[in-house]
Structure formats: C-alpha cells, structure tokens
Amino acid sequence: MKATQSTPSCDDNGIVIKDISSDTRVNYSGEKYTGYVLDKSTLLACPEVIPSFDCDTDEIFKEWSHSAWDDFHHAYLIIPTSVIEELNAISPENEVYYYIARQVLRRLRKLIEAVKFVSDEKKTDKLKTAIYFPQQKNLFTVFPNTRSLSFFGNSGLKDPVGQLLGAVDSAKRHAMIENLVLLTNDEAIAIRARASGIATDALTSKAPAYTGRREVTVPFELYEEFMNSNSGISLEMWQQFLPNESRLFANEFIVMSPKLGQNGYDVLKGKFEEYRNIGRFDCKQQRIVHLYYIHNLTTIRPKNAGQAMYLEAINHPDISVVVVTGSAGTGKTFLSTVCGKELHESHGFLQYITIPCAIDFQRAHGYLPGSFDEKIEPNIAPFKNALKNYLKLTEEKFKTAIKRSHNDKLDSTDREEANANPKKKGGKKSADANLGNDIERMADKLYRECYKTIAVEAARGLDLADAFVIYDEFQDQGPREADTLLKRLGTNVKAIIAGDIEQVHQEGLNRQNNGISFIKHYITDLPMVAQISLGKGEVVRSEFVKDYIARRDPNQD
Template sequence: MTKKARKTYILDTNVLLTDSNSLFGFEEHDLVIPLIVLEELDRHKDRQDEVGRNAREVVRKLADLTKVHKDFKAGIPLGKKLGTLRILALSDLCADEKTAIGLPSELETKKSGDNTIVHFCQNYLDMAKAAGETAFLVTRDTILRLKAQALGIPCEDYRKFNVATSVNSLYSGVKTIDVSSRDEAVVDDFHDNKNDYTLPEDLQQDLHPNQFVVIKDGQQSAVARFVSKNKPLRHLTPSPGKLQPRNKEQEFAADLLFDPSVKLVTLAGKAGVGKTLSAINAGLEQVLNTKRYRSLLICRPIMPLGKDVGFLPGDLNEKLEPWLAPIKDNLRFLIGNSMQEGGKKKQPRHDEQVLQSYFDEGIIEVQAMTFIRGRSIANAFVIIDEAQNTNLHEMKTILTRVGENTKIVLTGDLEQIDNTYVDSVSNGLSIVIERFKDQDIAGHVTFLRGERSLLATISSEIL
C-alpha cells in the first residue's frame, strides 16, 4: 500500500466552530492554527448557542493538548496515528515585517480576520515551498476560499459533514421503476395480489426500507411502499386526517406520518409544498382524534429571516412569538377547518379559544428548539420545523430526547438555510436523511410540487 504524502492544513476559525473535534479529523497530516484564530475563538466563546459551545470545547481541547507541550512552534502531538499541531503568529514565519509578503492593496486597506488569515497563508506557503512542504488552507467561508484562490493559495472546504455533492443527489425517498421491457406483467400482478405482491429480486436492488416506488409499464402505473427485502409491497393507506393529500408526494408523506411503526419521518422541499401543514395535520389527528399520542410538540430553531430586529420587549412568550407565529398560523387553519359543522364555520374567536385551551392543557406545545435540551419526550408526536438550520450536534440532541411511543417528524427546505455554519449538504436534516435511509423505523419524502398558491409556487421557482 502506498503511503499518503503528509500534508499541512491551515485551519480557519469557522472549521473549529463547525466541528469541535476537527483537530482530530485530519488523520496523519499536520495542522497549523494562525494566532488570529485564537482571538476569534475568544470572541465567540461566550455565545449561548452551538457556535459558542464549540468555541468553548475547542479551547478546552487546546488547553489539554498544551498542558505538557509548551512549545507551540515545535509541533504538539495530536495522538496515535495523528499528526501534530502548531499555533503560529505571522512573526514566526518571517524575520520582520519588511521581509513578509504583503497583501494586495485592495485587501490591505481593510483589516479583518479573513484578510489576516490570507496574509498568514501567503507567508506560510512561501516558507513551506522552500522546505518542500505541501500546505492547504481549510475554510468553510466561500468568500475566503475565493480570495485565497485569486492569490494562488491552495484551499479546501471542510467536508466532514457533507453527505452528498449537492441537494439534487440527496436521497429523495421515491424511485421510479420502468418494467415495460419485462416479460411479466408487474403492474397487473401488483394490483391483482393486493397486499401479497413481492417485487422480483432484481428490482429490489438499491431500494431502501420505506422507500416509495412508482412502477410504470407503458400507460399503466402503480405506486406502493417498499418495506424491506423480499417482503410484499405495501399499498398506500388513505389519509384519515381532515386535510387530504393534493399530490403523490403528499400522499406518500401521509402514509409515513400515520404509520406508528415509522418512528422518524423526514420531509424536504421548497416553500409552499405542504411539508409543515402535512405534519401538523397528521399530529392533530393522532393526538386529538385517535388518541395514539398524548401530546403534540412543535419546535423550530430561532433563525430570523434577513436583518435581525435586535432585543425584543416582553416576557419569554412575547419574545418568541415572531418565530413561532408561522406554526400557530398552521394550527389555527387546521383547527378552524376541523370546527366546520353543517357547512357553516364557527366564529374565529371560538377557534382561538379552542386552540388556547389545548395550549393551557399541555395537549399542544409550541416551543423554540433551544428549550428541548434535557427533556425526555414520551408518548408524543414531535415536529421539528425548519430542521435544515440545525447542525449534526443539535440534531443528535433532538433525536436522543425521544422516549417510548414517540414519533418525530423533521421538515425543512434544504435550499433556504439561514445558519451560516451549515450548508445544503452538511446540515442536520440532510445528514439524517442520508444516514437513516437504511433504517426500518425511518422514512423520507422530498416534495416537488407547490400547493400553497399559484403565486407561491411560481415565486419559489423563478426567484
């Protein structure tokens, strides 16, 4: 086996803030942390969110590594079969400022952490070239990578959490199978055998548990759910909820949402396709009518759209109201819809009173995701909305809160991410979609068709 050429990776701050274990994720290769990175870690360590937690964790790890090894320039061993870590200032790379390679005038005028790192990399690479060393800058910041590439600095994204090359290559939960060239009448056999038809073994290849199949034979077609290898296909169950599916993806989602054996459901798609509404509809039906679960818990991360509004007045509930309002809008719509009697809708005020009574009795809870840590949630239907704005650690925290007889649904638009520390293929929702696709207790559907309104659908496509 050919031994890998040893490399040196210069880490940007955002790598450490994304993954507190990144120091130990580069195998036998050596790491360099520019001194400015420590300054930026110090600036973030007091934040009361996942970024702050990662900053504090990295600081603790650095403190442990440097307890024995005090010479940061010589290289601190990171562990067995791992490389070394150096923490260097620009002054460690050149004798004085006069001999240092300078930044272009466009960057020199604006002193920033990114430009300081670019300046550091320019001089480190100059030193590394003389020593025959191969070095790369690793950063999650696209603009910083572009600056580096413009100046000839080799750079890479931090791809540890990337589960696909793009959104389009993620698992969709649906597969179309064309059987028109086969001798057997697959579609007819499926319809004739009701719940006792098993796909031919060669057609089962690459299918995942609870994946939906669209079988096409010329003008004929059939849809079903593939349960697992060598088991009969499952016919879709009509949705018992008040809100009926409008397209096949919503029908697929309902089949998963109302199946108690599927403990984890992930729903992805653009705005207006019905992800959240479908999930809340299923939750209300199974909590209020069939009593399968005791309560409905809906959470979403606190991520403002566009410019933040700063500190908000009032108590905790009043502060959270702007972020939780979209969820309550859906609840009002569904509960109001269910209150219709004899074609005559009851007064909106009565609907509001009914909804408030569910809140007061703890039957329905709407919370910011911040407050889910430490809870053990049993006998509940849980919805995590806007799950694309979570990272891996946050998603693990959420899923490990699930107790007995609890179903959890994750919804999100993978092309609408407001968290600067994740992207479309490294966020918590994408990771769960890919890593749970082979689990019998999980199912996924990617919604394709907008149903909110014609205007909303066109806007999501052309803007």
C-alpha cells in the same frame, strides 16, 4: 452514474508499483496520462473519488463508492500531504465537514494499508511509487509535500493555498506529466492557480442525494403485478426485472410508471385508487408494499405524491422518525400539525409537543421582555396557522364564508343596492371581521388543547417518551444541537423533523452544514426512519409561490 454490485472493489485490482517509470505493467512513458491534484474542497465534496471497499462500514458511501472513480481513465490522481493536514485540521465544531473529513481519511488509510502502499524513501519527492488499477489504467498516490503533520486540529500550514500550488508545480516536474490539472471547487483557489499558470477544473459528486423517494419506469409486467397485488411485490421480483437499479433503502418510496410496449398497446385492466402506483420498501418483509395508512387522516387528502408519502410515513405505526424537507408552502408543518391534532383526538399518545427550532426564537428567549408564552408566540404561529387552514377546510361556517368571498362578484344591480344601503354593506364587513376573530380564537384554543410548546434549551434535558413531537425549522440547529435533540427521543414516539435546507438562518450554518444535513448521514436506512423530500413542483400554498420557487431554483428538483 450509479454503482452496481458487479463493480470490482479496489483491493482486488490495486497494485503497488515501486517505480512507475520502469514497470512494464504501467507503460508510463508510452501511455498519455493526465495528472490530477486533488484539494480539500474536492475531497469534501466528492469523497468517493478515493476507491473504497465492499467491506466499507458506511452504507451510504458504500452504495456509490465507485461513481466518481469510474470517470477517470489513464489518470494519475495525486493527493498532497498538505491537503491531508488541512482535512485533519478541520475542527469538530464544523461537524458535517469534520464527519466527511474523517471518512476521507479513513477511506484513504484503508486503501493504502490494504495494498501495502509505502513510498520509496529515497524517491518520495519523485512521485515514482503509486497504486495502479489495471481496469481503468489509473494511478493513485499520496505526495509528501510536507514533512510534518499536526494533530488535534492545529494545522501547522501558514499558507495552505501556497503549499497546494507548490505541490502542483512540483508534481508537474517530478511526475513528468505535461497535462496536469488542479481539481478544486474553491473559486479563489482556482483564480489564484490560473493566475500562476496552473490549469484547474471542478469535481462534484455524482453520488445521488438521498431524498427518500425515487421515480422509476418499470417493465409493464412488473407494474401490472404491483398494481393488482394487495401485498405488493417482493424485492426478489424487483431485482429480477431491474437488475441494474441501485439498492433500496429502508422505507424508501418508489413512484412507478409503466414502460409500454413498442406499439403502446399495453392496457392495465381495472380502475385503481389514486397513488396506487407508489410503493414503500418494507425492509422487514423485504417487499415493496402499497401505501396503506394515508387514509387514516379522514378530514384531508394528499394533494400530490410527496404529500401522500409524507402522510403514509406519519401514520405508519412502525415508523418512529419522519424527516421531511422541502420549500416553503409544500405542507410540511400543516400536515404534521393536523395529524397530531387527529391523533390527539384518538388518544394515540400521552403528549403532543412542538419544539420550534428557529434561530430567532433562541435569540429572543430570555432577552426580550414578557412571559414565556408571549416570547414564543411568533414561533408557534406556523402551527396555529396550520390549524386555521384546517378549520377553513373542515368547519362549515368558514367553508361557506370562503366560498362566498370567492364567488362574491357583484353585478350592476348588486352594486347599486349595496351603495344605496351602506348599513347592509357595513354589516357584511362586520360579519367577516367576526369570522376572522372566531377562527383566530378557535385555532388558538385548539392548539392549547392539543399541544405543549417546549423551548429547544428546555428540551435538551428531557426524555420524550409516549409522545408525538414536531421539530420545526430543524435546519437552524447546528449539528451538535441536532445530535442532542435527536437523543431526547424515547420509546413509543413519533417524531417529525421538518425544515428547508435552502433557508438556513443561523450564522455559521449552510446547506451542507446544518442539523438536517448532519442527521441524514446517520439515520438513512434505519428501519424506523422515513425521509421525504418535497419537490418544488409540490408547492401547494399558491400558484405565485410555486412559480416563484421554480424560477428562483430552476436546477433544483
């Protein structure tokens, strides 16, 4: 479900009802309301369940602020104050959840202050006072099941689950609701609740995860206009043809496919270059423009739409920060390393820096014996491997050797000759070994010529200006470290922030709470930032890896 501009904000509809049992506007006794008690896990996963405002300063929340709320009709949504205390007690150390908890509390405060919600002090435990939304016929309230609130992250709740289940039981009695459900995404709480005779259900966010790209089937006339125009199409035209499409973010990529007529006879005249159907929203021009910069990299070509977007973002002069996520084998490190190498040859920047963010290097640095270069070697291996693959594609002697190895299927005569002449056979093996050594030496030399490696700890005090910077395995940074590293970026910089949020190695971090997930909350829709999520169908390493990832994560895009 997507929010649209026509959705009215809650401050237009919210009405405080002092006593819902007697107010004729609600008809509480006549209508069959279903009660829902929301716990901490639900609010953290789905903050948009709290109605928001058109003046919400958080653009991401604002975009889908009604997506979950509109699913409820004839519902009485109840948030116990013990859950408020749990949210307030989330430590700043757990920075992603802390950020979301602050958003939830801020949204809730805006709501109750905007409609002047104050419970009847004589009936606070009776659930009589609520905010009524006539459009959905929903009720919303905060239930005071605790009498005190602890601050500064020190929760006074000794048994928060017990408090929650007690609030559900109390709400069922005082709200006079037969059908009352505890909404929780916590398996342990759900089991304990059901064992106590309380119905449960899960609530997950319907807010679209921002991937930096979208695929849209557009009217044929719009598609034809975009394909034939060198300057793309205006945002105004896009909105005229697609009024219900959610708004575009800065540097968001759009993969367009045409909606054909009833008879399927629409024909696009002329031949177009590959990826011509992909546009990028240029917020300065307020236009959806073509990919102009993917051809700056002369030695390699993108293998799929995701790589085309990635190369466009890296090479675009107005985009300073590129965040790329995706499974192993999608080309994240390869393309960034090769682009940096080519920019080095054209003197695009003064410095070319790699900052390995993998947690195993951070643990090893300063503890294992050896020089800095020896200790950091395992973590710069992905960059060198990228350069080796690049050399295989561009150096003639390596291309020839690889072609020969692919086609070297001996017939019977060749086998007999090889067996009769072992010296010749050994000579071929020796030549192949020499080629292997050559490519290792060349890749190492190329890396040393182009790049300087900086440890995460050393990067924290630097001003990275006039530089091409690659942060690799950024998901292994905690939110606080990610914040620090991001603030190192100075003027005239191109920063590639790469990682796979499905492979977090740092203890205490997870898919939602890691460096990449954290920074996405703050950088989305900035005019100098592009984000690209490479899908599992865009794995290029091998057919085996592609099929393995598809089976491992069948429901992941």
